[in-house]
Amino acid sequence: MSIPSFSIIQPTALRFGVGAVQGLPEVVRGLGGSKVFVVVDPGLVKAGLVEQVTAPLKAAGLPFIVYDQVTPEPGLTLADKGAKLAKKGGADCVVGMGGGSAMDVAKAISILLTNGGKAEDYLGLGKIKKPGLPKIMIPTTAGTGAEVTFTAVFINEKTNSKGGMNGDPLYPDVAILDPALTVSMPPQITATTGIDALTHAIEAFVSTQAHPLSDMYALQAIELISENLPLAYANGNNLEARANMLMGSLLGGKALATAGVGLVHAMAYPLGGMFGIPHGLANAVLLPYVVEYNLIGNPAKYAVVAEIMGHAEDGMSTREAAASVVDGLFSLNSDVGIPFSLDELDIPPAKIPEMARIALTVTRPVENNPRKPTLDEVIEVYENAFQSLGGE
Ligand SMILES: [Fe+2]
Missing domain, CATH: 1.20.1090.10 (Dehydroquinate synthase-like - alpha domain)
Known part of the structure; x- marks a missing residue:
């Protein structure tokens, strides 16, 4: 017989349901956010899906910046570039909307803004010392599960290898799971x-x-x-x-x-x-x-x-x-x-x-x-x- 030995940290609050994304402004404010940095890939903008996030923010009078440069299998520089833009724009809350790539980039940006340095510094386990900015994940695929994990995976462009950042500060604060956002997935x-x-x-x-x-x-x-x-x-x-x-x-x-x-x-x-x-x-x-x-x-x-x-x-x-x-x-x-x-x-x-x-x-x-x-x-x-x- 084997006796289980484990510890579990699952700090991510969940909001699930058709239309759940409409509650985003309330979630942002609940986390103390006043300016939102929205991380998506260009396909999401082209498909008009990003409006599902920006429209409720606009209606609630919450300013936001859209960072739409995310590519599949993202490189570390995407996180560094995003963190720079978010800092310049004075963002205090990060939203990752899309598949695993957008969510991973958003998670990394959130911790880079509070921990400083470069994304490369945090590859490995337990390298992130401080909590990140409040982060909210909105998956549009079903999918990576990145909305509830403490990992963000990147390609290191210098070595052409894949590597992950792993650490509790990467756990999203809130995941908003709205099945209607996944309907247009090919x-x-x-x-x-x-x-x-x-x-x-x-x-x-x-x-x-x-x-x-x-x-x-x-x-x-x-x-x-x-x-x-x-x-x-x-x-x-x-x-x-x-x-x-x-x-x-x-x-x-x-x-x-x-x-x-x-x-x-x-x-x-x-x-x-x-x-x-x-x-x-x-x-x-x-x-x-x-x-x-x-x-x-x-x-x-x-x-x-x-x-x-x-x-x-x-x-x-x-x-x-x-x-x-x-x-x-x-x-x-x-x-x-x-x-x-x-x-x-x-x-x-x-x-x-x-x-x-x-x-x-x-x-x-x-x-x-x-x-x-x-x-x-x-x-x-x-x-x-x-x-x-x-x-x-
Ligand atoms: Fe996977």
């Missing part, structure tokens, strides 16, 4: 961000750091996402499916915030850092291959995942039920248009050894993984994920 983004959320939940569930509270979040997330992702992909206007996905993503974020993620995330890191593959897409393609490798590390828990996802059948042994998760994930990926192999992402197989070396440097997810991978094994899992190398 099917492909719905799919990749949705499988990312599923990856959080599965990896947290089988993590060596898992405990009953994280399991509770993870299991509910797995159920919500596996049921609703195909529905949201098939019809983006299905508001109930969108709401269930946003809830699933939130719960996946809560699970990972306390139990961590695993080898899928570690192996996805170099795909982002070396080739600019979006985080969700990299995770989605790798997920079934890594689960196949991981099965023997915790068959009992993978069997539970099979049951929740509806793949386990009567009379199956634990091992058989666990193995059915792999096929289930391949068919879910195929339903929502995720590429079957890394060949389709134009990743050169010659880079596998370098990718594997980098993946093993992503220490926390590797340590959380239910099976302890060697370099050769990571290479083999990457090879399996290339059809051109005779994988799967």
Whole structure:
């Protein structure tokens, strides 16, 4: 028997519901904010979605600055540039609206304004000493769960590698989850961000750091996402499916915030850092291959995942039920248009050894993984994920 040992800090207040974004001015004022720095990507401005945030601020007489330079897989300089602009503009509150990239940049800007220095100084764990400016996250994907985590991930342009800032001051003060904001998300983004959320939940569930509270979040997330992702992909206007996905993503974020993620995330890191593959897409393609490798590390828990996802059948042994998760994930990926192999992402197989070396440097997810991978094994899992190398 194992006795759980954990500590949980989940300071982020949640506001969930259709139209919840209308409450933003009240939230800003409640946090003592009087001038808001809004961090978004240019696509959100083009789609007119940013007005969902700026209109209520305007109506409430709250001045704001929109920083719309965020790119996918953001670099550290985006945070530094944003912090400079926010300081110049006298902002005292930061809003991150969008996917993980916008939220991560917003989280970093909030701590840079109070801690000083450069974004690069805070890569790693526990380097941030002071609380940041009040920060409010408004996800428009379902998604990264970044609205409830203490991490902000960046590309270090100097080294072309991916790295995270991790620390309690990065926890958002408030997350506003409005399913109506996710309706216009195109099917492909719905799919990749949705499988990312599923990856959080599965990896947290089988993590060596898992405990009953994280399991509770993870299991509910797995159920919500596996049921609703195909529905949201098939019809983006299905508001109930969108709401269930946003809830699933939130719960996946809560699970990972306390139990961590695993080898899928570690192996996805170099795909982002070396080739600019979006985080969700990299995770989605790798997920079934890594689960196949991981099965023997915790068959009992993978069997539970099979049951929740509806793949386990009567009379199956634990091992058989666990193995059915792999096929289930391949068919879910195929339903929502995720590429079957890394060949389709134009990743050169010659880079596998370098990718594997980098993946093993992503220490926390590797340590959380239910099976302890060697370099050769990571290479083999990457090879399996290339059809051109005779994988799967
Ligand atoms: Fe992720």
